[in-house]
Amino acid sequence: MARRLCVASGGSGDLVAAWALSRLPSLDRTVAFAAPVWERSALDPRPGPRGPGDLCGLVRDPRGRRIAPTTSLPGGWSPLPRFVEVSGSDVFFLDVTDGVENLGRHLARLCARAGADLIELVDVGGDVLAAGDEPGLRSPALDAVLLAACDASGIEAVVTVVGAGLDGELSPAELRRAHAELPLMHEQVIPRSVAGRAYADLAWFPSEASLMMLLACQGLVATVDIKAGLDPVVLDRAASIARTYLLRAVARRSRLVQAVRQAASFDEVNAALSDAGQVSELASERLFAKRAAAPRSPSEVSAALAHLDDRVTYTSLRRCAHIYGASSRAQVDALDAMIRRSFAAAYRKPLVPTFLMKEFGSRLHADMGVAP
Template identity: 35%
Template sequence: MTRLIVAAGGGGDAVAAAMLHTALYGDEDQAVILTYAWDRLLVDPVPGPRRPADFTGLEPVTQSVWSVPAEARPVPPAGSTLPRLAAELPHTLALLDPGQGAEGVTRQLEKLISHLSPESIDLLDVGGDILARGDEATLKSPLADALTLAACCQVNTPVRLLLAGPGLDGEIPPADLRPLLGPLVHTFTPKDTETISAVLEWHPSEATAMLAATARGVRGTCEMRDAGLSIRLTDEGATVHEVDLDEAVSRNSLARAVMMTTTLGEAEAHSREICGFSEIDYERNKAAWLKKQPPVKLDPGKVLPQLDRFQTEARARGITHTTFRHLTEALKLSGAQRGDLRELLISERPSQHDAPLWNVTAHPEGTKPQT
């Protein structure tokens, strides 16, 4: 028995898909998780999503769909978390390529469905930006979700849209999402997170990290992203709801606009027109800025006092937690230093590691004396 889960927005949704599969379907069968290779600039210095030609070692599934095995490698200078995910998750990761727009994504999905004859097809989004109208002031990354939504509504096989962790991506407030949510499908528990615990030790996804944290009982307010968005960690954060696919398409102006696109550039143009921006433009501008920044050494003697100042200011803002991605940017370190920063902080102040988040309010008991 094969189940197909489409990760609406990329790598973080793919990690959540693995947790969802275990929670809903158990461990006996493996899933095929169809996902973008779109890791943003923390992992991949090249703006936009990666395509099959950006990898070596991919394996053909159909004429238009490739799987990403553990042995695959991104072609430098590109980066990708997918090969490591493939090594650590028991599922097949299939590469979603948006290079030919929504029409191309639709063809890939149709070919994969024909090849697999899956028992079920779930389209999973963590946070809820797949339900964006397009004019929300807090919207940051609607394009990937719009393309997958446009494709899923055009295949001739039933697709169930699932929304996990309403509001955890910081793009649409939970209050705006609640009227759109359908039946409760599942509430994640600490046991459910065991499937992805090891992955969350290194994967940069913030929304999925908060999803797992709320499942583990973490509550408070988490600061995320380079802009420092504040996200409430509540009981609602651990829930998974079904959402009517047709209603989602009716609401999502960008998804409707991109349905007939045949290139990613066309889809980007629609995003600029409807949402006022393209997230890939943002990545392009930020990548150009990052290239001009001088390298910064990870010096514990400087980082820990900087951390103390950040935490004092964060607590004054009412923040209880933050992500390691946000900490990396707040301390003005590069994305490549995120793992080293995490190891340093957990080693020095283990009591503040509220896995997979960082607790800025916890008393740093066990802090190692600085030498």
């Protein structure tokens, strides 16, 4: 029986899937979870991943730096402390700012001290499987760094992908290519009962792909508009399938992993990805931070709502926030609360029925108070 450390591949949201997977019947036992702290701009306006000095209240555990319910992120907010409180799980902080080799050594020490003999890198959406030449990649840095570090740790490691395609980064054809080129170790389905319990406990979590995955596991079939200019993502029972691959095979297939292996800082990761032809999420966040966020005028909102596709079943909360110009956590939370009050049972966070947005969206905007 393996004792596994579950690692969130793309950030804190992947812990939702990791927690659900840990509830499945298995001979393996999850001994702990681990994740970096890098939240999107609405939650943490400072670009880039956070180091240990950026967090207050990390617990000095013999096994490693542990996140507690009282841990905080000055100047921003991370859902990890609340996740620890709700789940009752041990979650350890991973410092991805200190280079790939140091992170690999950290993972090896953490496994040794926690009694884990297997690392399971968990990803919702499947962009962790990218070869590196896919044009839709928007967040390659964390996946590449964690793949490289897990590979360098010397610990047996696997990659598990669930909710393939729900992040909108890899196309269905690119995902099929990855599945065909990577030997599959095993696959399993997250049952409705497990997903339902996870959703009941974690529906507050600000990870749209993870929550959509849990809704699909419960039987929701839909198409979702998640971002302007992207094709809608499809929710169906296929999103409930968790596929597991040898991490070594995934890492060797990725030219981005090869590019970042020698990086000694996150700036070097960013530069290596740029040299490899990819724009990292750090570069994107730095560009976003230079732009002044501005709320939308009523006419701009009306025009955006009119362009929503009637054939798409749902519009995601984050897409709605972009339409309204709600760019801070407080504004997004206010929008979430107003949608919940206005649409009640028709709203299953983060999914807003598109026909309701088209019919009543302008009224919501007027009530939000974000318009100039």
